[in-house]
Amino acid sequence: MRCALALIAALALPAVAHAEVAGTSSTAATYRVDPEGTRLMVLVRPRPSALFASLSHEHVVRASRVAGTVRWDPAHPEACGVALSIPVEGLVVDEPAVRKAVRLDGELDEGDRATVTKHMRAEGQLDLARHPKMAFEATGCRVTAAPGSGAMKLVVQGRLTVRGHAANVAAPVTVRFTAAALEVEGELSLTHAELGMSPYSAGLGTIANDELLRFRISVRATRPPPGG
Known part of the structure; x- marks a missing residue:
């Protein structure tokens, strides 16, 4: 199926808003997103009511070349910071390994x-x-569970900007962290309408994408060495 998808990845996705708690915490750190270790994907299905839905493909788009930072302080997780930049040219469609x-x-x-x-x-x-480019900027985090040392479950709240339209999103994620690295994983569903878009369609709607977009988020970020 010929379709166009809205990423975000990530929607994907946490990285760093600029909210910080008063004072400086010894546990606070800024991590740099590792594009090779980060996987932001969006999945889209054919619209079930479309005439040729049974002949159409589901699609997956992976965001490559993701850049950004994550500001994280386990003593003050509500002051998380996340800033992600996602180039549209870096969106890769239906790679065989990713489909699998x-x-x-x-x-x-x-x-x-x-x-x-x-x-x-x-x-x-x-x-x-x-x-x-698309962008995500966190405005804060809300802790929902702390299952053990080095891990927290959060809802990351922020703004996902696609085509110049900023959508407020809330992504449930799990954060695993050490002094050297941080990993964020989660899933999120958004509609095209929430992103200020309409689903791709052709042939008077006989071929069309579903309204719902499903995001899968896996972000890895590492702490640069001093002076790095």
Whole structure:
């Protein structure tokens, strides 16, 4: 199916708002996002009511080249900071290994993947020409559980900006941390409407994407060495 998807990844996704607690905590640290160890993905299904839904593909888009920082203080987790930049050109469509990892059936050939990418970047979807980057900025975190040393369950609240439209999101995540590295994992569902978009459709709606977008978040960030 020829579709265009809205990422975010991450929606993905935590990284660093600029909220900080008064004073300086000895446990606070700023971590740098590792693009090789980070996997932000969005999955989209065909609209079930579309005439040719049974002939269409589900799709997965992975965000590569993610950059950003995570400000984290386990003594004050509510003051988390997250700032992510996601280039639209870095969105990769339907890689065979990624489709297999998220349990999507079949593979798309290179021609189909190129067509999906073209639609995804078009003016009616992510509009690469006018909006080359998406961004996420956290505004705060709310602790929901602390299952053990070095781990917390949080809801990360923030703004996801896609095509210049800022959407308020709340992503439930698990954070695992050490002095040297931090990992964030979670899932989130958003609608195209929440992102200020309409699902891709063609053929008078006989081919169309579902309204719902499902985000899978896996962010790894490391603490730079002093002076690094």
